[in-house]
Amino acid sequence: MPGKKLIDVALHNIRDFAFDRHSVTDDYPYGGGAGMVMKVEPLAACIEHAQAGSPEARVILTTPHGRPFSHAVAAELAREEALIIICGRYEGVDERVRELFVDDEISLGDFVLTGGEMAAMVIIDAVSRLVPGVLGSEESAINDSFADGLLEYPQYTRPSEFRGLEVPKVLLSGNHQEIEMWRRHKSLEATALLRPDLLQSAKLTNGDRKYLEKSPKDVR
Numbered sequence: 001m002p003g004k005k006l007i008d009v010a011l012h013n014i015r016d017f018a019f020d021r022h023s024v025t026d027d028y029p030y031g032g033g034a035g036m037v038m039k040v041e042p043l044a045a046c047i048e049h050a051q052a053g054s055p056e057a058r059v060i061l062t063t064p065h066g067r068p069f070s071h072a073v074a075a076e077l078a079r080e081e082a083l084i085i086i087c088g089r090y091e092g093v094d095e096r097v098r099e100l101f102v103d104d105e106i107s108l109g110d111f112v113l114t115g116g117e118m119a120a121m122v123i124i125d126a127v128s129r130l131v132p133g134v135l136g137s138e139e140s141a142i143n144d145s146f147a148d149g150l151l152e153y154p155q156y157t158r159p160s161e162f163r164g165l166e167v168p169k170v171l172l173s174g175n176h177q178e179i180e181m182w183r184r185h186k187s188l189e190a191t192a193l194l195r196p197d198l199l200q201s202a203k204l205t206n207g208d209r210k211y212l213e214k215s216p217k218d219v220r
Helices: 040-053 071-078 095-100 117-128 138-142 176-194 196-200 206-214
Strands: 058-068 083-087 104-107
Touching: 040 083, 040 095, 058 071, 058 117, 071 117, 083 117, 104 117, 176 196, 176 206
Parallel strands: 058 083, 058 104
Antiparallel strands: none
C-alpha cells in the first residue's frame, strides 16, 4: 500500500566502487582457467558502503554453493533487520569476499544463471511478502504453498460454472468446517501426487496420515 514504506530496496553498482579509470570489477583467475572472477577490492568497498547504512544487515551471497532457497529460508530472512545480497557473476567472486564478509550463501536450485541478479530478485520478492503488512491479507502468506510443507489447495472464483466445469459444491455451502477439511484434503492430494517428497517433512496430523492411507494409490 502506498505510503507504508514497509520495505526499502537499494541497488548498488559495483562498478561505482572500482579503483581504476575503466571501472574494472573482474579479472582472470589465478592458476588459469576459463572465465573471469569478480575482484575483491570493489566488492569489499561496495559491501562496506552498504554496511555503513545497515550495520546489522545479514550479508548473503547468491551462489550454487549455497543452501537451497525455500519458504522456510525466506521466513527466516524476513525476521532480519536488513539484508545485503551480493549477486554472484562469471566464475564467481574472489574467495576472500566470502571469508571476510559473507554470513550466508543461498542457491535457487541445481542450475546455473548468468548472474545472481535474478536470484536476488526472487529472494527479495519471497522475503518481502512475509513482512507483516505487505500482503493485503495475513492469511495469504499462512496458506501459501510450502508454508506448512504442503502444496496449496485448488482456488476458484466467479462464475460458479464455466464451460461445463462447476465450482465444488462444498465451497458454496457456507460450512466453514467442511470447507477447511476439503481444502486440507485437496492440499494433501496435490502434494502426494505432484511432490510426494514433501510429505517426508510436512507438518502432518494423525488425521492427515489416515486420509493419505485411504487415498487412491495414484494420489499417494
